[in-house]
Amino acid sequence: MRFKVTLLLPIALLAWGVMPACSGDDDDKPGDGGSNPTDSGTDAGSHPGDGGTGNASCPTGAILCETFENGSAGWDVGREHATIEADGTKPHTGSRSLHVVTEDGIDEKQNEGEAIGRWMKSIPPFDTQLFVRAHVFMNAFPGDQGQMGTYFVLFSDTNSDFGGIELQVIRDTGFALDDWSARTGQGWNRQGPPVNLGMSTGRWVCLEWEVRRPTASSTHGNARVYVDGALAHDFTDIGMRSFNNFWVGYGFVHPQGPSASETWVDNLVVSRTQRVGCE
Numbered sequence: 434m435r436f437k438v439t440l441l442l443p444i445a446l447l448a449w450g451v452m453p454a455c456s457g458d459d460d461d462k463p464g465d466g467g468s469n470p471t472d473s474g475t476d477a478g479s480h481p482g483d484g485g486t487g488n489a490s491c492p493t494g495a496i497l498c499e500t501f502e503n504g505s506a507g508w509d510v511g512r513e514h515a516t517i518e519a520d521g522t523k524p525h526t527g528s529r530s531l532h533v534v535t536e537d538g539i540d541e542k543q544n545e546g547e548a549i550g551r552w553m554k555s556i557p558p559f560d561t562q563l564f565v566r567a568h569v570f571m572n573a574f575p576g577d578q579g580q581m582g583t584y585f586v587l588f589s590d591t592n593s594d595f596g597g598i599e600l601q602v603i604r605d606t607g608f609a610l611d612d613w614s615a616r617t618g619q620g621w622n623r624q625g626p627p628v629n630l631g632m633s634t635g636r637w638v639c640l641e642w643e644v645r646r647p648t649a650s651s652t653h654g655n656a657r658v659y660v661d662g663a664l665a666h667d668f669t670d671i672g673m674r675s676f677n678n679f680w681v682g683y684g685f686v687h688p689q690g691p692s693a694s695e696t697w698v699d700n701l702v703v704s705r706t707q708r709v710g711c712e
Contacts, residue, residue, distance in 0.1 A: 495702050513547045517550030548688045551583075563587070564644075567701045571634045571694075580688060580689050581601035582696075589678070591677070598613070598644070642658060644676075653672060654673045
């Protein structure tokens with residue numbers, strides 16, 4: 434397991450009603466139950482590039498829409514050897530973005546803990562599909578090949594259905610999927626060196642994470658990663674739970690090398706109905 438119990442406990446106390454509503458959205462829309470999934474092999478939006486432009490609109494069916502203009506209202510903030518705040522240092526759209534800076538010199542082998550900052554919120558329990566989109570700007574990749582930088586986390590905190598998964602980036606610009614769902618075959622899944630698509634530094638990247646399972650009771654499914662609208666990798670046979678918490682941020686749950694980083698996140702959307710796309 435990648436997270437401390439002392440950090441998980443406050444999440445379980447979050448009220449269900451704290452999520453900001455998106456104007457005109459139907460938050461009770463159940464989606465298609467996985468029987469008629471969205472075609473996810475095509476580009477769902479134009480590429481944002483690094484021009485600092487974009488669309489902060491909230492699509493129909495979204496359960497979270499966050500442009501970070503209102504600070505941490507409605508979010509629980511967690512940090513360890515890191516700072517995390519909504520500020521105006523590098524917005525993609527609007528005047529603010531989520532800005533995460535982690536400290537250097539933190540080594541878990543020396544029992545110095547993690548170097549990570551994240552915003553955390555409860556969501557309706559995961560059914561058969563979930564789509565995450567954010568614009569991400571990284572100054573650098575993890576400094577050591579065995580170190581993984583975490584962007585997003587989905588987990589269930591109920592005693593009978595406990596476990597989670599997280600999307601990570603590694604030094605070769607590829608992705609990793611850390612599966613601590615406690616399902617059969619769970620563990621760390623890494624993409625080999627990316628053949629065509631990986632993350633980039635020094636520019637805004639449209640990062641999408643698509644999580645699916647065949648039915649609401651399926652114990653395994655898959656998680657796809659898209660970069661600038663194109664499929665970068667598909668992680669298969671991933672353990673699934675009724676995930677009811679979502680975290681966004683950046684940093685290292687296992688710092689085993691240079692642990693300094695600076696990352697910005699903007700235009701975050703989480704939807705149950707369809708891929709969000711880049712714009």
